[in-house]
Each structure stands twice: as C-alpha cells, then as structure tokens.
Amino acid sequence: MKGEINFDIEIEGLDEFISALKNTEKGGFAEQLGLWLEAIGIDFLDIVQDEIVRTETVDTRNLLNSFSRGDSENLWSISSGGMVLDIGTNLNYASFANDGHFTVDPNSGKDRRWVPGRWLGDRFEYDPSERETGMLLKITWIDGTGYWDNALAILDKTFEKSLDRLLQKWLDSNF
Structure with a gap:
C-alpha cells in the first residue's frame, strides 16, 4: 500500500x-x-x-x-x-x-527517540541544532x-x- x-x-x-x-x-x-x-x-x-x-x-x-x-x-x-x-x-x-501506526519505528529496536527542538506554547518546533531542549518520543500505537x-x-x-x-x-x- x-x-x-x-x-x-x-x-x-x-x-x-x-x-x-x-x-x-x-x-x-x-x-x-x-x-x-x-x-x-x-x-x-x-x-x-x-x-x-x-x-x-x-x-x-x-x-x-x-x-x-x-x-x-x-x-x-x-x-x-x-x-x-x-x-x-x-x-x-x-x-x-x-x-x-506506531509513533516510533518498531523495526529499529528502540523504544524511544529524542527529538531536538523547543516548545512554543503548545506547538513543538523541530531544531536539529538544539542541544539542550527537545522531546522524548516513546513507542506508542496510534489507532x-x-x-x-x-x-x-x-x-x-x-x-x-x-x-x-x-x-x-x-x-x-x-x-
């Protein structure tokens, strides 16, 4: 598909x-x-x-x-x-x-992934150069x-x- x-x-x-x-x-x-x-x-x-x-x-x-x-x-x-x-x-x-779908690729063998960036209110802005802040994604099934x-x-x-x-x-x- x-x-x-x-x-x-x-x-x-x-x-x-x-x-x-x-x-x-x-x-x-x-x-x-x-x-x-x-x-x-x-x-x-x-x-x-x-x-x-x-x-x-x-x-x-x-x-x-x-x-x-x-x-x-x-x-x-x-x-x-x-x-x-x-x-x-x-x-x-x-x-x-x-x-x-899964939020993180289950085939990678990892159960979590760090995404660098910053939160602006309730919106997340991805920034690959950011070293101090970000969010941790855990593997989850989304219906x-x-x-x-x-x-x-x-x-x-x-x-x-x-x-x-x-x-x-x-x-x-x-x-």
Whole structure:
C-alpha cells in the first residue's frame, strides 16, 4: 500500500452491455455514464472529506485538501466506456491516519527517540541544532480513524441504487 489510498471500480460485464446497446443508443448513454461516473467520484471525495472531519482525524489540512479534485496530492482518473474510476491521495501518511501506526519505528529496536527542538506554547518546533531542549518520543500505537473505510461503506450503500437509477432513466427515455 506504501502510503497511497486508491479506489477502483470495475463492473463485470459492463463493456458487453454497452456494446449491445450501441446499436440502439440514441440517447447518448456512454456520455451520460461518463457524467454520472464523474459525479460519483466528486461525491465520494466529499464523503471522504466529511469522514475525515467526523472522525476527527488529525490533519493540518493537507489530508483533507488532498481529497479535493485538482489538489496537487489528489489522485483522479476516470474512464467512461469500461467504467474505471481511480480516486485517492498521494500523501504518504494517509494510510497511517486510516489504519493506525506506531509513533516510533518498531523495526529499529528502540523504544524511544529524542527529538531536538523547543516548545512554543503548545506547538513543538523541530531544531536539529538544539542541544539542550527537545522531546522524548516513546513507542506508542496510534489507532487509525477508519475515515477511508467508512467512506467506502457509505458509497457502497448508494452506488448500486444510483447506477440503477441512471440505467432506468436512460431506458425510460429511449425505449
């Protein structure tokens, strides 16, 4: 997984269905499907952002913003015919925030680490040249918030009904 979070949609048999409909297509189903797919992607990004906020995932706005289409860290690709939607973020800590993580690398064999710097109110400022002050980090497990998993579960509840409505609307207007 290496820090990336991706979401891919593949619907088995969709290519064959679209090919079968091409002879009777007069209402631009492929175009409507592409618009619908883009709308689902935008809705999903909104759901992910809502879950980041709802679960109070620690964030400096980078994570939240990376789930905005057009953000430099956002992952977005869409293909209409074969219905591929690839959404995610390139932030390396996104999966840690979702899944959980250790505060110090447990593979190093150390149970604590000294970080040089100074406290400015309730904020810590890292300073590698500081010799007198800093903070001691002890190995601790930080639970993930499951924001991504929650968003997928929410989308899963609405996705099939949304696709059914699109197909029914197209069929009703063309047959």
